[in-house]
Amino acid sequence: MDTRSALIEAAADLLAHSPGGDVSTRAVCEAAGVQQPVLYRLFGDKDGLLTATVDHVWDQYLASKRAAEKSADPLRDLRAGWDSHTAFALAHPNAYKLMFSSALRSQPQAAEEAMRLLREVLERLAAQGRLRLPPDEAARMVMTANTGVALALITRPALYPDRHLSELVRDAIHRDILLDPRTDTTEHDIRRAAATTLLSALGDLTPQPFTQAESALLGQWLLHIAGKGRGDG
Incomplete structure (x- = not known):
């Protein structure tokens, strides 16, 4: 196990057993058997x-x-x-x-x-x-x-x-x-579900029947239909 992995493993173990959910860099280094400057060189800081x-x-x-x-x-x-x-x-x-x-x-x-x-x-x-x-x-x-x-x-x-x-x-x-x-059998429910289905398939069409601009515009329309309303009709 390399030094970086050893420090991460030590930190994970100490974190798992910490009553307050915190660990000190000193404790991590002691558990991994390395000096603190090594930790800061590899990770920058405790964060x-x-x-x-x-x-x-x-x-x-x-x-x-x-x-x-x-x-x-x-x-x-x-x-x-x-x-x-x-x-x-x-x-x-x-x-x-x-x-x-x-x-x-x-x-x-x-x-x-x-x-x-x-x-x-x-x-x-x-x-x-x-x-x-x-x-x-x-x-x-x-x-x-x-x-x-x-x-x-x-x-x-x-x-x-x-x-x-x-x-x-x-x-x-x-x-x-x-x-x-x-x-969910109302026209509104069915229309929104259909729009969501079409939207999910838009990027998988092969060959693509639309230009990039057309696909973007169609996607906006379908998003509007699929996301419209939650009951506002």
């Missing part, structure tokens, strides 16, 4: 070390998501993704809090990849005509809600003692972003 450590811890979680086989039903994958996100937060509370904390000046790269993997599932749902709104907007809603409930469970366990809360919030959010063919 750089913690950012790299959060990415390392999160990469273990994201690796399982990358390796997971897609099921025939993207909704099943969406539900599983939410549940694994919450389970990761509960298993690694200190790293999770750092990931979404303003304490770090630089955003860990894992945050962007987590959002990208979520969008991929939502794009599959959109392609099937099952999404009420554009995948990017749906992804922001899902990630915000999943993050919020996970942070509530790990930072305020006395106030939110029931982990079943995560499932309740999950189902409520999914009802809001997904089209239910049993009940």
Whole structure:
């Protein structure tokens, strides 16, 4: 193991066992068996070390998501993704809090990849005509809600003692972003779902029937239709 990896591993272990969710650079260096100047040369400062450590811890979680086989039903994958996100937060509370904390000046790269993997599932749902709104907007809603409930469970366990809360919030959010063919039968519902489906397929058309400018304009129109209204007709 190289020196950089040894420092990250030491920081991850100390972070996981820290009652207050903080670690000192001195403790990290002692655990890794290196001098502090080496840490600053490799990471710049403590913020750089913690950012790299959060990415390392999160990469273990994201690796399982990358390796997971897609099921025939993207909704099943969406539900599983939410549940694994919450389970990761509960298993690694200190790293999770750092990931979404303003304490770090630089955003860990894992945050962007987590959002990208979520969008991929939502794009599959959109392609099937099952999404009420554009995948990017749906992804922001899902990630915000999943993050919020996970942070509530790990930072305020006395106030939110029931982990079943995560499932309740999950189902409520999914009802809001997904089209239910049993009940969502109005022209408005169908029009928005159709626009979202077309929007998801726009970049995959081969050969492209539109110029770049035409595709951009059509995308704007479809976004307007898909995102219009939430009930304003």
